[in-house]
Amino acid sequence: MKWDPRIEEMPAEQLAELQYKRMKTLVYRLYSFSDFYHRRMKENRVHPDDIRSLDDVTKLPFMYKSDLRDNYPDKIFTASQDELVRYHVSSGTTGKPTVVGYTQNDLELWTTSLARGLTACGLGRGDVMQVSYGYGLFTGGLGLHYGAERIGATVVPTSVGNTERQIELMQDLRVTAIACTPSYMVHMGEVAEKMGVSIEKDTNLKTAVLGAEPWSEQMRTHIQNEMGIRAYNIFGTSEISGPMFCDCAEQNGIHIWGDMAYTEIIDPETGEQLQPGEKGELVMTILQKEALPMIRYRIGDITSLDTSLCACGRTHPRIDRLQGRVDDMLIIRGINVFPSQVEHALLGIPEVSGHFMIIVDKKGALDEMLVQVEMNPGAFSDKVQDIMEIRTKVSHILRNSLNISVGVELAAPGTLPRFEGKAKRVIDRRLN
Amino acid sequence: METDDYIIKQISVFSENKPGRLAAIAKALQDEKINIFAFSIAEAKGFGVVRLLVDKPEPALKKLADIGFMVSFTDVIAVRMKDEPGGLFDIAKILGESEINIEYSYAYSGKEAAVLILRVDRIKEAIEKMTGRGADLLKAEMFL
Amino acid sequence: MFWDKEMETLGGRALEDLQVKRLRQTIRQAENVPFFKDLLKEKSVSAEDINKIQDVSRLPFTTKKDLQKGYPFGFMAVPKKEIVRIHTTSGTTGKPTVVGYTRNDLDNWSELIARNLTMVGLTDEDTFQNAVNYGLFTGGLGFHYGAEKVGMTVIPSGTGNTKRQIEMIDDFGVTAVHCTPSYAMHLAEVAEEMGTTLDTFKTGLFGAEPWSDNTRRTLEQKLGVTAFDSYGMSEMYGPGAAFECPERNGLHFWHDSFLIEIIDPETEEILGPGECGELVVTPLVKEAMPLIRYRTGDITCILDDECPCGRGPRIARITGRSDDMLVIRGINVFPSQIEHVLRTLPEVGDQFMVYVDRINHLDEMAIDIEIKKEFFSGELKDLERIQKKIIHALRDTLNLRTKVNLVEHESLPRFEGKAKRVVDRRGDVI
Numbered sequence A: 001m002k003w004d005p006r007i008e009e010m011p012a013e014q015l016a017e018l019q020y021k022r023m024k025t026l027v028y029r030l031y032s033f034s035d036f037y038h039r040r041m042k043e044n045r046v047h048p049d050d051i052r053s054l055d056d057v058t059k060l061p062f063m064y065k066s067d068l069r070d071n072y073p074d075k076i077f078t079a080s081q082d083e084l085v086r087y088h089v090s091s092g093t094t095g096k097p098t099v100v101g102y103t104q105n106d107l108e109l110w111t112t113s114l115a116r117g118l119t120a121c122g123l124g125r126g127d128v129m130q131v132s133y134g135y136g137l138f139t140g141g142l143g144l145h146y147g148a149e150r151i152g153a154t155v156v157p158t159s160v161g162n163t164e165r166q167i168e169l170m171q172d173l174r175v176t177a178i179a180c181t182p183s184y185m186v187h188m189g190e191v192a193e194k195m196g197v198s199i200e201k202d203t204n205l206k207t208a209v210l211g212a213e214p215w216s217e218q219m220r221t222h223i224q225n226e227m228g229i230r231a232y233n234i235f236g237t238s239e240i241s242g243p244m245f246c247d248c249a250e251q252n253g254i255h256i257w258g259d260m261a262y263t264e265i266i267d268p269e270t271g272e273q274l275q276p277g278e279k280g281e282l283v284m285t286i287l288q289k290e291a292l293p294m295i296r297y298r299i300g301d302i303t304s305l306d307t308s309l310c311a312c313g314r315t316h317p318r319i320d321r322l323q324g325r326v327d328d329m330l331i332i333r334g335i336n337v338f339p340s341q342v343e344h345a346l347l348g349i350p351e352v353s354g355h356f357m358i359i360v361d362k363k364g365a366l367d368e369m370l371v372q373v374e375m376n377p378g379a380f381s382d383k384v385q386d387i388m389e390i391r392t393k394v395s396h397i398l399r400n401s402l403n404i405s406v407g408v409e410l411a412a413p414g415t416l417p418r419f420e421g422k423a424k425r426v427i428d429r430r431l432n
Numbered sequence B: 001m002e003t004d005d006y007i008i009k010q011i012s013v014f015s016e017n018k019p020g021r022l023a024a025i026a027k028a029l030q031d032e033k034i035n036i037f038a039f040s041i042a043e044a045k046g047f048g049v050v051r052l053l054v055d056k057p058e059p060a061l062k063k064l065a066d067i068g069f070m071v072s073f074t075d076v077i078a079v080r081m082k083d084e085p086g087g088l089f090d091i092a093k094i095l096g097e098s099e100i101n102i103e104y105s106y107a108y109s110g111k112e113a114a115v116l117i118l119r120v121d122r123i124k125e126a127i128e129k130m131t132g133r134g135a136d137l138l139k140a141e142m143f144l
Numbered sequence C: 001m002f003w004d005k006e007m008e009t010l011g012g013r014a015l016e017d018l019q020v021k022r023l024r025q026t027i028r029q030a031e032n033v034p035f036f037k038d039l040l041k042e043k044s045v046s047a048e049d050i051n052k053i054q055d056v057s058r059l060p061f062t063t064k065k066d067l068q069k070g071y072p073f074g075f076m077a078v079p080k081k082e083i084v085r086i087h088t089t090s091g092t093t094g095k096p097t098v099v100g101y102t103r104n105d106l107d108n109w110s111e112l113i114a115r116n117l118t119m120v121g122l123t124d125e126d127t128f129q130n131a132v133n134y135g136l137f138t139g140g141l142g143f144h145y146g147a148e149k150v151g152m153t154v155i156p157s158g159t160g161n162t163k164r165q166i167e168m169i170d171d172f173g174v175t176a177v178h179c180t181p182s183y184a185m186h187l188a189e190v191a192e193e194m195g196t197t198l199d200t201f202k203t204g205l206f207g208a209e210p211w212s213d214n215t216r217r218t219l220e221q222k223l224g225v226t227a228f229d230s231y232g233m234s235e236m237y238g239p240g241a242a243f244e245c246p247e248r249n250g251l252h253f254w255h256d257s258f259l260i261e262i263i264d265p266e267t268e269e270i271l272g273p274g275e276c277g278e279l280v281v282t283p284l285v286k287e288a289m290p291l292i293r294y295r296t297g298d299i300t301c302i303l304d305d306e307c308p309c310g311r312g313p314r315i316a317r318i319t320g321r322s323d324d325m326l327v328i329r330g331i332n333v334f335p336s337q338i339e340h341v342l343r344t345l346p347e348v349g350d351q352f353m354v355y356v357d358r359i360n361h362l363d364e365m366a367i368d369i370e371i372k373k374e375f376f377s378g379e380l381k382d383l384e385r386i387q388k389k390i391i392h393a394l395r396d397t398l399n400l401r402t403k404v405n406l407v408e409h410e411s412l413p414r415f416e417g418k419a420k421r422v423v424d425r426r427g428d429v430i
């Protein structure tokens, strides 16, 4: 099923042409009407007339998160107050939060994008979707809410928290689909088990749309097998509107609608554009955003681009699941380490669970990385010997995948922190 | 050695954190001419548990229950501490090496020495380990 | 200002014709629900018997208890695929009341909210902070959709993080706020502490709990707003069924969407204008979950004079309840719910007392509980575990954080006859 087959199956050349046209219009509009973009382009000695093909996009300057912070709250908005219909606010780790404004058209595009994505996951009228992302200033809740409403699903706006009640409602209201973070999905599975409820046998849940934090293919397999559901990956940040793009039924990459966004992968150090298949930083231009346009916005996530035709028949390019944040990237003794790599490695070890913490410290001049991970109850033994062996195994596997040796601490099931929103699994004590 | 000989019955009393409750307990026991050797209070939000070692545990429990307190017996052990530096450390070390958890402890000064009351998770094993390592455990009969 | 002047000022013959037509349609819609079908049959009354608006009195009442029995979908009058939204609201036992909406229901609801907002002078140039809970509560999403319809800039701030909320009011130049009156009091205090005077504020929309004219004066003075009262409940979509106009002399009930009556809660006799009693509402255009003569439990009266603004009938501000329902931090709580939760916990003894207080303008609920003797192990940590378990169970069902005090045996009052285990010490409405 496709929400808008005409667009979703548009031949690649035609799509590229549409992108070019929209890109050109966007650049002209901003050069003419936005002080910020006008100045930014002038500083980089580029004029809208220099953009003669999509390849020329590399001439345009990047935009950074700091641009939003420096212009708090709405100095770079290109819509007037009476055109704005919504604000979302994401808390920054430091100082002022990031504020995103929306016009009616912005909301419309966002919702349309999600309607296409949710349809691609096989959802539609007749589905009952529980939205367990936070509602309010966070984009997850209201974003998925509008998307699910658009496709005609019954929306149960549970928001986050009160997990037992959520599981009861999931059963009682015969919920078929859920949207939440992958770690909350795992948490729900655990709580359900404690309540004596099997998500697979005792609920009608078939589909989960999971995002807002990086997760791995192993975690997907784990969730799908444990709960007897299909788990889809959804991507987006508040700067590009919110959660916006997701997997299709092939589960083979996230379709980025080319008529809405122009996607590049760059080397985060040099800023140079990379080839499809190469891993680098995701950079996006949202082609028709009105209130807060984004040209070559440095998303900061690490992924790669796949421009080949998807088996689902959609011509739009796909990105791989996110491999971590450029700024989450830990440099341990000169080696780049992403927390997602650790998660990836741990999920392949049956004796341990997906709950882990990374603690980085400095021992003298040397960086030390410690991974704490919960043992699976099944692997628990009262023999110290057995536990030592598991620890050795985990540390071998981590060394092989990260190329550095790290300390490993096994923790009892249920003792490491659980995260309902974004997981904060890294404690870097070197900063103090 | 009978480990049971060393298991001492502590009285645990549920009490709200409000004035006069401790006095009510003390008064009740005094009325029955029951001696309190040691007591401690553990507090949580709004309520607490009063722990008592007394000379006539059974009558004491009955009396407190009769006047409306919620009470129960808890098994503890009592060890006489050497009156010298490191006395406490020796005891903690024995238990620590056996991976026996001390859930709580409190002390009182007896006539000859300080006595430490311990609530541990594996009481029989604790008694065996401690007597085996020469700790001076008090027998339950001393409290009767 | 009017959003839909024709409908808002409709009167006389035209209004009555519309109401009769819609009441008939509602009865037919309700007949899709087995409960109503049987009930109407039992009373041998059908849509054809409604010829004038007074004929509504031939219809049977519906109560909250009835809705409870239909949990979860027993009161839905449309196929499930036509339901696009579900909200829940407090039930009288452990399970909530489920409310379903079709797309038309959502449209009608936001239409009514748009009327309310326009009526109090708000337009697409306003920036609106919606400081109520989103999610399963109707207050958040209800006003959100309405404000969006008007074209206002909506800040979906939700509740909590009051300092941050105040920063946003100043940074974004917020002109209108929607929250509970007690949260508004709290906002005012924190703003004062932070030394800001919230200069851009001009309109306050307050509801979900009863509040007094004294509070209105205080809020208007402290926040620099004109304050308006909002009325509604999830069973009639959510908030916004009735709203104050700029005259602020009663709340206009949207007469094209709801038929209202006042009855004596004891005798069920219909009372005349000006007489205070229980409000009974028949929604006229609801599709997913039609209701017939729903007993709201709220005490008010229909005002008998005409409002200079030209709109339809008004009710007086709600003065109380005909049952023992409490409103705590904007959440409806039935003592029977609390009792139900406690009775399902084996550790909880037969005796407990519930106290509701207002501390720093915020409602707090505290419960004194005697636990059963056999659950006293003598260990503090076991007591703490029981205490946590009780708090958790209450939060699960009531959606409220409560304080649980474990008290000594036989220290709580014993009752002969009807027990009064819930004591509201908040005094009058705020």
Ligand SMILES: [Zn+2]
Residues within 6 Å of the ligand: A248, A249, A250, A255, A310, A311, A312, A313, A314
């Ligand atoms: Zn595909």
Ligand SMILES: [Zn+2]
Residues within 6 Å of the ligand: C245, C246, C247, C252, C307, C308, C309, C310, C311
């Ligand atoms: Zn009026």
